Amino acid sequence: QVQLQESGPGLVKPSQTLSLTCTVSGGSISSGSYYWSWIRQPAGKGLEWIGRIYTSGSTNYNPSLKSRVTISVDTSKNQFSLKLSSVTAADTAVYYCARGNPPGYWGQGTLVTVSS
Amino acid sequence: DIQMTQSPSSLSASVGDRVTITCRASQSISSYLNWYQQKPGKAPKLLIYAASSLQSGVPSKFSGSGSGTDFTLTISSLQPEDFATYYCQESYSTPFTFGPGTKVDIK
Numbered sequence: 001q002v003q004l005q006e007s008g009p010g011l012v013k014p015s016q017t018l019s020l021t022c023t024v025s026g027g028s029i030s031s032g033s034y035y036w037s038w039i040r041q042p043a044g045k046g047l048e049w050i051g052r053i054y055t056s057g058s059t060n061y062n063p064s065l066k067s068r069v070t071i072s073v074d075t076s077k078n079q080f081s082l083k084l085s086s087v088t089a090a091d092t093a094v095y096y097c098a099r100g101n102p103p104g105y106w107g108q109g110t111l112v113t114v115s116s
Numbered sequence: 117d118i119q120m121t122q123s124p125s126s127l128s129a130s131v132g133d134r135v136t137i138t139c140r141a142s143q144s145i146s147s148y149l150n151w152y153q154q155k156p157g158k159a160p161k162l163l164i165y166a167a168s169s170l171q172s173g174v175p176s177k178f179s180g181s182g183s184g185t186d187f188t189l190t191i192s193s194l195q196p197e198d199f200a201t202y203y204c205q206e207s208y209s210t211p212f213t214f215g216p217g218t219k220v221d222i223k
Contacts, residue, residue, distance in 0.1 A: 046203065046214055046215075046216050046217050047152075047160065047203055047205070047214040048214070049205075049210075049211050049212040049213070049214065060210050061210075061211075062210065062211035063117070063210075063211060064211070096159055096160075098159075100162075101207065102150040102162060102165050102205065102207050102212075103162065104162045104165075104171060104172075106159035106160060106161075107159065108158075108159055109159055
């Protein structure tokens with residue numbers, strides 16, 4: 001059974017870069033043909049799709065975030081990562097990593113707060 | 117971007133009730149529509165994909181229907197564990213927009 005776990009700083013200063021990692025267990029990130037996604041949810045609000053990376057390395061990003069987002073894969077560590085630059089308070093949210101199209105496996109989520 | 121709406125935004129129901137939630141897309145998305153259940157403090161759980169296909173392990177009391185722009189999620193007999201927020205999501209084109217959610221609580 002594949003499991004995903006987000007990790008990274010819980011507090012990021014405005015204008016800095018938010019960096020999160022999703023560690024995959026129970027299967028190799030490079031085996032099969034899967035999409036690996038990031039989705040976020042501000043407190044008390046709905047879900048926002050951030051972007052995804054395919055097993056081949058191709059990426060798709062939300063146009064509203066595209067200029068600030070990078071998603072990458074590290075097959076040696078069985079991880080994929082999210083970088084979001086120039087963050088503001090509006091980027092405060094629970095960030096989820098997920099696998100599949102549509103995502104059927106999700107991490108538990110990690111809260112990232114943007115504050116000085 | 118495709119806009120997704122859901123109705124109602126919330127509903128109160130009793131155990132055993134049949135519940136129907138509606139999702140509408142701003143343009144045709146064929147059958148590229150997914151449904152998720154989310155409980156407080158938990159990650160969303162995929163229930164239905166491709167409008168009407170039941171995700172593995174999801175009980176058959178959940179069903180989905182629709183195509184084009186109008187879709188429904190039905191819970192045939194509401195149980196205590198079904199009280200949650202339900203989201204639809206289009207997977208027709210990025211940014212794969214989610215609906216605003218429907219909160220189902222106990223009457």
